[in-house]
Every structure is written in structure tokens, then in C-alpha cells.
Amino acid sequence: xxxxxxxxxxxxxxxxxxxxxxxxxxxxxxxxxxxxxxxxxxxxxxxxxxxxxxxxxxxxxxxxxxxxxxxxxxxxxxxxxxxxxxxxxxxxxxxxxxxxxxxxxxxxxxxxxxx
Amino acid sequence: xxxxxxxxxxxxxxxxxxxxxxxxxxxxxxxxxxxxxxxxxxxxxxxxxxxxxxxxxxxxxxxxxxxxxxxxxxxxxxxxxxxxxxxxxxxxxxxxxxxxxxxxxxxxxx
Numbered sequence: 001x002x003x004x005x006x007x008x009x010x011x012x013x014x015x016x017x018x019x020x021x022x023x024x025x026x027x028x029x030x031x032x033x034x035x036x037x038x039x040x041x042x043x044x045x046x047x048x049x050x051x052x053x054x055x056x057x058x059x060x061x062x063x064x065x066x067x068x069x070x071x072x073x074x075x076x077x078x079x080x081x082x083x084x085x086x087x088x089x090x091x092x093x094x095x096x097x098x099x100x101x102x103x104x105x106x107x108x109x110x111x112x113x114x115x
Numbered sequence: 116x117x118x119x120x121x122x123x124x125x126x127x128x129x130x131x132x133x134x135x136x137x138x139x140x141x142x143x144x145x146x147x148x149x150x151x152x153x154x155x156x157x158x159x160x161x162x163x164x165x166x167x168x169x170x171x172x173x174x175x176x177x178x179x180x181x182x183x184x185x186x187x188x189x190x191x192x193x194x195x196x197x198x199x200x201x202x203x204x205x206x207x208x209x210x211x212x213x214x215x216x217x218x219x220x221x222x223x224x225x
Binding site: 107 | 147151157158159160161192204213217218
């Protein structure tokens with residue numbers, strides 16, 4: 001089946017550091033990728049939607065200058081958390097799908113801890 | 116009103132029990148529906164798609180009620196390993212927008 005690879009799985013960084021998370025679709029072309037954030041015991045929250053070759057669409061309340069999304073190819077999207085702070089510590093998950101009546105395919109998630 | 120709503124639970128059931136979750140959606144033009152399972156600290160994984168005629172996969176049965184705008188998931192003969200959060204996902208008619216429910220937490224006890 002379709003596989004989405006997300007890297008890194010876990011990162012610990014100091015406050016002020018920028019962290020880049022990669023999301024790759026391994027055996028299909030993902031025209032659209034989504035980035036989610038999930039805090040402990042809460043549901044997935046959509047952060048942004050990115051389409052290959054165009055600017056990402058951010059959800060209300062998500063700072064686009066802080067969470068930089070690049071979807072330069074049909075198989076790769078990156079999320080960069082710039083100048084991370086402890087409140088950015090969370091579980092970040094990407095997902096990808098192709099339009100034809102197919103479900104989402106999720107990456108394995110990235111656990112970010114900012115100290 | 117949220118676009119996709121689920122009872123957060125938790126549903127605490129004994130092993131072997133039958134349990135059902137509902138998920139209501141507000142957009143009558145929604146096109147596709149899915150159930151996902153999410154284990155603690157893991158990514159959601161597709162459990163099953165929901166077809167108009169209803170569909171079954173082993174102990175799991177999914178149904179769609181367009182008139183009342185809800186989907187359901189029935190789990191028979193619950194196993195300890197079924198303990199997880201179950202998310203419903205609704206895709207709009209253009210296929211561009213996916214909306215998650217908040218998830219229903221299931222705990223199966225011995």
C-alpha cells in the first residue's frame with residue numbers, strides 16, 4: 001500500500017532552534033499534503049494544506065512565518081518550525097493523498113520536544 | 116456546531132463486548148467517509164472506508180446514514196488490542212477538504 005515517510009521521528013532541541021521535518025510519499029505522487037499537530041490527549045489539529053508548487057494554506061491561528069511549509073515536488077513536503085519554543089513541543093504528523101476517492105496516508109509522526 | 120462530531124468517550128467495555136460509535140457530519144454534500152484508528156503517540160491508521168451500502172471487515176462494520184448525516188462503526192467481540200482512539204474523517208464533495216472528528220476513545224478491559 002501507499003507509504004508516507006516522515007523524518008525525523010523524534011527531535012529534542014533548545015529553545016530558539018529551527019527544526020525541519022520532512023514528509024515523503026514513497027510510492028505515489030501526492031498532489032496535496034497536510035500538516036497536523038497533536039497535543040497530548042487532544043485530537044489532530046490541521047495546521048496547513050500544501051499543494052505542490054504553490055503556497056500553503058494555513059488554518060486560522062497558525063503563524064505562517066513560524067511554520068514554514070515547502071512542497072517543492074510531488075513527493076516531498078517540509079515543515080520548518082522556526083525559532084522553536086517550549087510551547088511548540090507537540091506531535092507533528094503529515095499526511096498525503098491523491099484526489100481520486102482515496103483516504104489519507106499518514107506519516108509516522110515527529111515528536112518535537114523543545115527545552 | 117462542529118463540522119464533524121464524535122463522542123470523545125472513553126467507552127469502557129469488557130472483552131467480548133460489542134460497542135458502537137457514531138460520527139455526525141454537518142455538510143450534506145460530503146462525499147467520502149473513513150474510520151481511522153490512532154494508538155497513543157502514534158499516527159492514525161486507516162481502519163476502513165465507509166461505503167453507502169455499508170461494509171464489513173471481520174469484526175468491524177461501518178455504516179453510512181446520509182439522511183441523518185452520520186456514520187457508525189460497530190466492533191464485535193472486542194479485544195484488548197482494540198483499545199485506541201477511533202477517528203472519523205469526512206471528505207467534501209470536491210475531494211479537497213478533509214475534516215476529522217475529535218476521536219472516540221475506546222478502552223477494552225479484561
